[in-house]
Amino acid sequence: MSGGERAPDVDRVSSIRDRLSGGDGAVGTLLTLLAIVIALVLVSPLAWLAVEAWKLGPRAIELTTRPDTVEVLVRSVTLVAVVTGASIVLGVSMAVLTVQGDIPFRRFWTVVCALPLAVPSYLGAFAAISAFGPRGALSDALAPLGLTVPTIYGFEGAALVLTLYTYPYVFLTTRASLLSLDASLVEAARTLDCSRWEAFRRVTLPQILPGIAAGALLVALYTLADFGTPNFMRVEVFTQFIYARYNGFMRPYAVLLSLQLVAVTAAILAVESRIGADEEGAYESRGNRGGVELGLGRWRYPALLVPTAVALAAIVLPVAIFLLWLTQGGPGYQTGGISFSWAYAENSVYLALLAAGASVVVALPVALRSAASDSRLATLADRLTYVGYAVPGIVLGIALIRFSLEAGSTSDHLTWIYDSVPLLVFAYVVRFVPQAVGSIRTSTRQVDRRLTDAARVLGRSRLGTFRSVTLPLIAPGVATGAALVFLTTMKELPATLMLRPFGFGHTLVTYIWEVREAGLYGKAAVPALVLVVVSALSMAVILAGGER
Amino acid sequence: MTKDKRFGRRHLLKTVAAGSTVAIAGCSLANDGSGTDTPGGPDDGNDTDGSDGQGAPGEIPELSAFRGSGTLVEGRPAPGGTSIQDLPNLSGSLNVYIGGGEGGIYAEFMDMLENFYPDFSKSQKSAASSSLAQTVVEEVNANQARADVFWSIDASSLGYVADENAYDPLGDDVVEPVPERFRGEENAWVGVAGRARAIPYNTNEFSEDDIPDSVMEFPETDALQPMGWAPTYGAFKSFVTAMRLLEGEDATREWLESMKSAGTERFPNEYVVSNQVADGALSAGFANHYYAMRVKNQRSNPPIDLAFTQNDAGALINLAGALKIKGTGKGDLVDNFVRHLLSAEAQEFFATVSFAYPMIPEVQPVGDLPTVDELSPPDIDLSELSNLGPTLDLMQEAGVSG
Numbered sequence: 001m002s003g004g005e006r007a008p009d010v011d012r013v014s015s016i017r018d019r020l021s022g023g024d025g026a027v028g029t030l031l032t033l034l035a036i037v038i039a040l041v042l043v044s045p046l047a048w049l050a051v052e053a054w055k056l057g058p059r060a061i062e063l064t065t066r067p068d069t070v071e072v073l074v075r076s077v078t079l080v081a082v083v084t085g086a087s088i089v090l091g092v093s094m095a096v097l098t099v100q101g102d103i104p105f106r107r108f109w110t111v112v113c114a115l116p117l118a119v120p121s122y123l124g125a126f127a128a129i130s131a132f133g134p135r136g137a138l139s140d141a142l143a144p145l146g147l148t149v150p151t152i153y154g155f156e157g158a159a160l161v162l163t164l165y166t167y168p169y170v171f172l173t174t175r176a177s178l179l180s181l182d183a184s185l186v187e188a189a190r191t192l193d194c195s196r197w198e199a200f201r202r203v204t205l206p207q208i209l210p211g212i213a214a215g216a217l218l219v220a221l222y223t224l225a226d227f228g229t230p231n232f233m234r235v236e237v238f239t240q241f242i243y244a245r246y247n248g249f250m251r252p253y254a255v256l257l258s259l260q261l262v263a264v265t266a267a268i269l270a271v272e273s274r275i276g277a278d279e280e281g282a283y284e285s286r287g288n289r290g291g292v293e294l295g296l297g298r299w300r301y302p303a304l305l306v307p308t309a310v311a312l313a314a315i316v317l318p319v320a321i322f323l324l325w326l327t328q329g330g331p332g333y334q335t336g337g338i339s340f341s342w343a344y345a346e347n348s349v350y351l352a353l354l355a356a357g358a359s360v361v362v363a364l365p366v367a368l369r370s371a372a373s374d375s376r377l378a379t380l381a382d383r384l385t386y387v388g389y390a391v392p393g394i395v396l397g398i399a400l401i402r403f404s405l406e407a408g409s410t411s412d413h414l415t416w417i418y419d420s421v422p423l424l425v426f427a428y429v430v431r432f433v434p435q436a437v438g439s440i441r442t443s444t445r446q447v448d449r450r451l452t453d454a455a456r457v458l459g460r461s462r463l464g465t466f467r468s469v470t471l472p473l474i475a476p477g478v479a480t481g482a483a484l485v486f487l488t489t490m491k492e493l494p495a496t497l498m499l500r501p502f503g504f505g506h507t508l509v510t511y512i513w514e515v516r517e518a519g520l521y522g523k524a525a526v527p528a529l530v531l532v533v534v535s536a537l538s539m540a541v542i543l544a545g546g547e548r
Numbered sequence: 549m550t551k552d553k554r555f556g557r558r559h560l561l562k563t564v565a566a567g568s569t570v571a572i573a574g575c576s577l578a579n580d581g582s583g584t585d586t587p588g589g590p591d592d593g594n595d596t597d598g599s600d601g602q603g604a605p606g607e608i609p610e611l612s613a614f615r616g617s618g619t620l621v622e623g624r625p626a627p628g629g630t631s632i633q634d635l636p637n638l639s640g641s642l643n644v645y646i647g648g649g650e651g652g653i654y655a656e657f658m659d660m661l662e663n664f665y666p667d668f669s670k671s672q673k674s675a676a677s678s679s680l681a682q683t684v685v686e687e688v689n690a691n692q693a694r695a696d697v698f699w700s701i702d703a704s705s706l707g708y709v710a711d712e713n714a715y716d717p718l719g720d721d722v723v724e725p726v727p728e729r730f731r732g733e734e735n736a737w738v739g740v741a742g743r744a745r746a747i748p749y750n751t752n753e754f755s756e757d758d759i760p761d762s763v764m765e766f767p768e769t770d771a772l773q774p775m776g777w778a779p780t781y782g783a784f785k786s787f788v789t790a791m792r793l794l795e796g797e798d799a800t801r802e803w804l805e806s807m808k809s810a811g812t813e814r815f816p817n818e819y820v821v822s823n824q825v826a827d828g829a830l831s832a833g834f835a836n837h838y839y840a841m842r843v844k845n846q847r848s849n850p851p852i853d854l855a856f857t858q859n860d861a862g863a864l865i866n867l868a869g870a871l872k873i874k875g876t877g878k879g880d881l882v883d884n885f886v887r888h889l890l891s892a893e894a895q896e897f898f899a900t901v902s903f904a905y906p907m908i909p910e911v912q913p914v915g916d917l918p919t920v921d922e923l924s925p926p927d928i929d930l931s932e933l934s935n936l937g938p939t940l941d942l943m944q945e946a947g948v949s950g
Contacts, residue, residue, distance in 0.1 A: 068944055102641060129816075234780065234816075236949060247676045248936040336692035401683075418692050502643060502694045503671040503820065517648055 003543055026455040027462060028369070035366040042362075043432050045399035046262055046391065052255040052402065060256055067256070069241075072159035076237040077264065079159060080223045086163040087219045090310070091170025092212060096200075097303055099178040100294035112307050114168045116314035118535035120491040121165035121227025123528050126523060127318035128152050128161055129232055130325075158233040159386050164314040165223050165229075170215030176442075178204075196294075214438065217386075224265060225392045225431075227494040232516075238264075238492070239392045246394060258395035262387065294324075319532060325525035332421040339431050340511065340526050348351070349534075351496075352489040354421070355428035359485040360478055362429055363436035370437070371444035378483075385437050388430035397498025424499040428434030428489045435488065436481030443477025444470070487535055567865040573674065584616060608632050608664045614893040616639065616901035618845035621914040624900070628910030629725060629892035632664075640881045641668035643694060647677030647701035647868070653902045654699060654868075676782075678934070681705035682690020688714035688874045696876040697885060699740070702782065710736035712940040716872045719883045725890050725908045727920075730867055732931075737836040739867040740889045741898040742905030744923060745787050747862065748825045748840040749832040759832065759855035763862030764795065767806035775812045776821040779948050782819070783836050783866065790928055791861035797942060804946035814948075819843075826850040834862075841903035841914060853860040854917070858924045865905070865925040866933070 030408055038193060053060055063069060094113045098106055116124075132152035152160075189199040227239045236244075238261045246254040296303055363385075370382035388396070404418035417423055455465040471478075493509050500510055508527040515523040556873070557739070564776035616622055640663060646654050658670050679702040687693045700706050709715055710732050717735040730739035747759050749772075760769055777783055810852045815821045819842065825833050826843045828851070840854050843913040857863045870889055872882045888894060898904040903914050913919060943949055 018611060073815075244940065246939075247679045248940065249678060249682065249934050250937055251682060402686070403688055408692050409690040414668070415692060418690075419694055497675070500673075502673050514648065514652075520652070 027455060028373060031365055031369045032373065032375060032381070035369040035381035036377055038366055039381040040364055042433065043384055043387050045396055045403060045430065046259075046387065048399045048403045049255050049259055049262075049395065052252060052399075053259050056252050056256060061166065063253055063256055064260065069260075072236060072241045072257075073260065073264070074236055075155070075235070076224065076261075079155065079235070079237055080220050080264075080268070082159045083162045083166060083223045084220045086159070087170045088212060088216055090163065090306075091167040091215060092208075092384055094167075094171050094307060094310075095174035095178055096125045096294065097307070099175055101296050101300070101303065102293060103228060103300055103304060109304065109307055110309045113171050114539060115311065115536065116165045117168040117172075117487075118539045119165060119315060119318055119508075119532055120228070120535070121162055121222075121226060122493060123531065124165050124314060124318050125158070125161045125229045125232040126512075126516065126521075126524070126528070127321040128157065130321050140223070153234050155235050158230050158235045158237075161233065162223050162229055163227065164220045164310060169218040170212060173211040173215035173218075174208055176209075177208035178506035181207055213272055215244075218435075219266065220268050220272075221386070221389050222267065224261065224268070225389070227392055227394060239394060242393050243494075246398060251398065254395070254399065258392065258398075261395070262391060264394050265389075265391075269383060273383065315398070319529070321527045322525045322532075325522045326523070326529070340523060341506075344506040344508050344511050344527065345530055345534075346398075347505050348490050348509065348531075351421070351424065351428070351507060352486045354425045355432065355489040356482040356486040358425055358429050359433045360440075360482050363433050363440050363481060364478075366433075367437045368444055372440045382437060382441065382445050386434045389432070389434045391431065393427070393431060393492060393494030393496070394498060396430060400427055400499060413539050419499075419501045421504065421526070422499055424496070424501065427495040427499055428485070428492065431492070431495065432485045432488045435484040436478075439477045439481040439484065440474060441478075443451035443474040447473045487539070490531060490534055550900045556570045561718050561789065569618075595911040608893075611896065612658070614897040614900075616845075616897075617802070619848070620841060620845045620903070621900045622913070623894075624914075627893060627896040627899075627906075627912075628909045630887070630890075632888060632891045632893045634829040635693065635887050635891060636884055638665045638881070638884055640669075640878060642670045642696050642878065642881055642885060643666070644670055644672045644697045644699055645695040645787070645873075646672050646674045646699050647680060647682045647705065648674045648735065653898065657897055659887075659890075659892060677705040678782075678936075681708045681934075683824075684709050684873055685712040685714045688712075693873050693875055695873055696878050698871040698873055699868070699889075700871070701868045702786070702933075702938075703739075703869060703930035706737040706785065706867075706869050706871050708934045709871055711931060716874050716876065716879060718870075718872055718886055721793070722883045722886050722890070725910075727907075727909065730869075730907050731863035732869075732871070733817070737869045737871040738886060738890070739869045740886075740894075741868045741902070742907060743864055743866050743922060744837040744856065744905060744925070745864045745866075745921050746835060746837040746840065747784070747832055747841075747857065748822045748835050748852055749855055750825050750828055750830070750851050750855050752828065752851040753831050756853065756855050759857075761858045763791070763857045763860045764799070764803060765882070766808055766862075767803060770810065772832050773811045774830055775807070775810075776815050776824055776830040777807075777836070778815045778818045778821055779943060781817055784834065785936060785939055785943070786866055786933045787834065787861050787864055788943060789933050789936060790864045790926060792939055792942060793928060793932060794861055794926055798939065801942050801946050804943060804948045808946065808948055822852065826852040837905075837917065838903035844915065845903070856923055860862060860926050863923060864928070865920070865923060865931065867907075868904070896919055910940070 056063070079117070097103065098110045098113060103109060129152060185203050185207075186199050189203045190196070196203065225239065227243070230237045230240050231243070238257060242254045242257045245251070245257065338497075366381050366385055369378045400423055401418070404414075404423055406418075408415040408418045451473070452465050452469050455469045456462070460468065491509065493513065496507055496509055497513060500507065506514070508531050512524045512527050512531075515521070589697075611626060616630075644658065653931075655672060655674070658672065662668055662670055665845075673695070680698060681700065683694070684693070684698050698706070698709060715736045716736055718736065723731050723735050723738040726738050730742070731737070749756075749759055754772075758771070760766060764776075766772065767800050788800060788804070791803065795803070813830065815824070818833070819839045821830065821835050822839035822843050823831040824830040825840075826847065837854055840852050843850055843852055870886045872879060876882060890908060891910065892908075895906040899906045899911055899914050903917075905913050905917075905920050907920070909919075940949075
C-alpha cells in the first residue's frame with residue numbers, strides 16, 4: 001500500500017481527512033474497487049447462466065410459466081418460509097433460554113443447541129429415512145409393539161429435518177446479540193412497569209432483531225439452495241427439479257430454472273437488507289452487557305425438555321443409526337470395489353483447508369470495506385457476495401463446467417481451468433465466502449475506532465495499524481469465518497459431485513453419495529461419523545470464538 | 549517375476565480350466581482361494597483400494613475369483629467364450645467414466661484387471677450415466693476430453709453420445725461376440741451387461757399363468773393388487789418412456805393413472821419392491837430382473853419369481869455398454885479393454901455378481917432366468933429412451949411424479 005512509504009505526519013493529516021470524509025481516502029477507494037472486483041468475479045458464473053438461458057429464446061418464457069415450474073416455485077418458497085419461521089421460533093427461544101434463563105449447566109446447553117450444525121442436514125435426512133422409512137430401524141423395532149411410525153418422506157419431513165439442522169444459525173446470531181444486549185435498558189423498562197413480555201418485545205427484540213435477521217437469512221438461503229436433504233426426502237423443490245432436468249438431457253431448462261432460483265434469492269436478500277440495515281443500535285451502548293436474568297421458577301427443568309428433544313432427534317438419532325450400520329452393515333452386493341479409504345478424509349480436509357484459506361483472503365477486503373464505509377458501492381459488494389451462497393452447487397457446477405470448457409477451447413493457456421482443483425475451490429469460495437465476510441465484518445465493526453486512530457496518530461502506517469491493531473482484534477472473527485467455511489466445505493455435496501477433478505479421488509461426501517446410490521448404507525457409517533466428528537471440532541472453534 | 553514364468557502359470561491355469569467342468573462352488577468374492585500370494589509382487593504400483601484378495605498381482609486368477617456366491621451361483625457350468633487368458637495383455641493407463649448405480653461391480657472388475665496386469669492402470673469417475681453422456685459430448689466439443697472410455701449403465705446415454713457424434717468406432721473384432729441388437733450402429737458402442745424389466749410376483753399367491761402377457765392389461769387385473777413400483781428410479785422412467793413410444797402419450801397417461809387408482813404402492817427403489825413381494829406384503833411389482841435374483845440369492849427359497857411380458861414396454865431390455873470417446877489417443881487400449889469386458893470371465897462375473905444378463909451367448913444367465921433369446925423385448929431404438937422430458941411431464945400429469 002502506498003500509505004506505508006509516506007512520511008508519518010502526512011499520514012496523520014490524511015488520517016484526519018479520512019475521518020472527516022467518512023473514511024473514503026484513496027486507499028478506501030482502492031479497497032472499494034477491489035471489493036467490487038472480487039464480488040463481480042464471484043457472481044460471474046451467474047452471468048454465464050444468463051448467456052446459456054438466452055440461447056433458449058422465446059421458449060424461456062414458455063418454460064418459466066409452465067404449471068409445473070410454478071408449482072415448484074411455490075413449493076420451494078413455502079419450504080423456505082416454513083423452515084425459516086420454525087427456525088426463528090426455535091432458535092430465538094433457545095438463545096433466550098441459554099443466555100438469560102437461570103438454568104443449570106448453561107454452557108453445556110449452549111453447546112447442545114448449537115451442535116446440530118455439526119451434522120450435515122442430508123446425513124440427518126439419511127438417518128431419519130433409515131429410522132422412520134418403510135422397514136426402517138425404528139419402524140421395525142416398534143412394529144412388534146403394534147406401533148406404526150408416520151412416514152418421514154415428503155414436505156413435512158424435509159421441513160422438520162431442515163429446521164433441526166439450520167435453526168442453530170438463528171440460535172448463534174441471536175445469542176451473540178443477546179450477549180451484547182445492554183441489561184440496564186431492560187431493567188429500565190421493567191422499572192417503568194413493563195411486563196416481562198412487554199420488555200422483551202419493546203426493548204430486547206428491537207435490539208436483537210438484526211441478529212435474528214442475520215441468522216434467518218442464513219437459514220432461508222440454506223434451505224433454498226440445499227440439495228441433499230430434499231433429494232433424500234424426495235421433495236421436488238428447485239434444486240431437485242433442476243437436478244432431474246440436468247441429468248435428463250434438459251440442461252438449458254435446468255439453467256433457466258437456476259436463474260429463477262437466483263431471483264428468489266435476490267428477493268430474500270432484499271427483505272433481509274431492510275431489517276438488517278438498522279444494525280448500529282445493537283452495538284452502540286456499552287452498559288451492563290448480557291446481564292439480563294430470566295427467572296424461570298418451576299419451568300426451569302421442563303424448559304430443558306426442548307433442547308433435549310432437539311438433541312435426541314438431531315444428534316443422538318443419526319449417530320445411533322450410523323453406529324448401527326457400523327456394527328450390522330447394510331444390504332447390498334458382496335463387493336469390495338468401493339470400500340472406504342482414509343484417503344477420502346484427507347481429500348476432504350485438503351479441499352476444505354484450501355477453501356477456508358482462499359475465502360479469508362477474498363473476504364477481508366470486502367468485509368473491511370463494508371464495515372468501514374456506508375458507501376453504496378461497498379455495501380453492494382458485500383451484498384453481491386451473498387448471491388453465490390444461494391446458488392445451488394449443482395448449478396454453479398454446470399456454469400463453471402461450461403464456462404471453463406469454453407475458456408479452454410478458446411485458448412490453450414486456459415485449458416488448466418477445466419476439471420481442476422482451483423475451479424472446485426473457486427466454487428467453494430463463491431458459495432461460502434459470505435460466512436467469512438459476515439463474521440469478519442461484524443468483528444471489524446466492533447473494533448474501537450479510537451484505537452486505530454491512536455495508532456495512526458502515534459505514527460503507525462495504515463498497513464502497520466492494520467497489522468498491529470486491527471488484525472489482532474478481528475482475528476477471532478477471521479478464525480470463525482475460516483472455520484465456518486471449512487465446516488461447510490467438508491459437508492458440501494452438489495458442487496463437489498459435479499466438479500471433483502478426474503482422478504482426484506473420493507471425498508467423504510462423494511463417497512457417501514455413491515454408496516447411498518448403490519444402496520450400500522452400511523458403508524456410509526465410517527465417513528458419516530468422521531464427518532460428524534470433524535464438523536463438531538469446527539463447531540468448537542466457532543463457539544470458542546463466540547465466547548471471547 | 550519374469551514374463552516367461554507368468555506365461556507358464558497362465559498356461560497351466562488354462563489347461564486346468566479347460567479340463568475341469570466342475571464348478572468351484574460357493575466361493576465368495578472376498579475369498580482368498582484364488583491364486584497364491586506372491587511376496588514382493590508389484591502391488592504397490594496400484595494406487596487403488598480394496599483390490600486385495602483377487603489373486604496375486606500379475607496373474608490371472610482362476611474362474612472362482614470371477615464368481616459371486618450363493619445358491620444361484622452353485623453348480624454353474626464353466627462359461628464359454630473367449631477367455632482373458634487368450635487376450636493380449638492390457639498395458640497403459642486408461643481413464644474411464646462409469647455410469648453410477650452399478651453398485652461398485654464395474655469398479656471392482658477394473659480393480660481386478662489392474663491387479664492382473666502390472667502395466668495397466670485406470671482412473672475412474674462415476675456419475676449418473678445421462679449426466680456423464682452430456683459431459684462427454686461437452687468435453688469432446690471443447691476438445692478437452694478427460695476420459696477414454698464411457699461405460700454407461702444405460703443404452704440411452706450411449707445413444708446420446710453416438711447421436712452427437714462424440715465417439716470413435718470400436719474395432720469390428722471387438723464387438724463381434726455380441727449379437728447385433730446389443731450394439732450401436734457403426735460400432736458406436738457395445739453392450740456389456742443386460743437388464744430386463746420384469747414382473748416379480750409372489751409364488752404363494754400366483755402362478756406364472758396368472759400374470760398377463762401384456763403390460764397394458766395390468767390395470768384391469770385387479771387380482772394382482774397390491775402391486776409396488778418405484779417411479780423415481782431411472783429404469784422405471786425408461787420403462788414409461790418405452791410405453792410412451794410404443795403406445796402413445798394418452799394410453800400411457802391412462803395406464804399410470806389407472807395403476808395408481810388401483811392402489812399400486814410407491815417405494816424408494818425396486819429392491820424394496822422385490823423384497824416386499826417376497827415378504828407377501830405385495831402381490832407383484834414392476835422391477836428390473838436382478839432385484840428378485842438378489843432376494844433369491846440372499847434368502848432360502850423365498851416365494852418370489854419373475855414373469856416377463858411380451859413385446860411391450862414391460863419386457864424392455866436395457867443395456868450397460870462401453871463406448872470409445874472421440875479423440876482418445878488410446879484407441880487400441882480401449883479396444884483391448886472392451887475385449888476384456890466381453891471375455892468369458894467378465895461376463896461370468898457380471899452374471900453371477902450383479903445377476904445381469906450376459907451379452908455373449910456362450911454365458912448363461914444365473915439361476916432359472918430365461919436366456920436373452922427367450923425374452924421378447926419390444927422393437928424399440930434404445931437410444932430414443934434418452935428423450936425423458938415428455939415422460940417426466942406425463943408422469944407428473946398422472947400424479948406419479950418421478
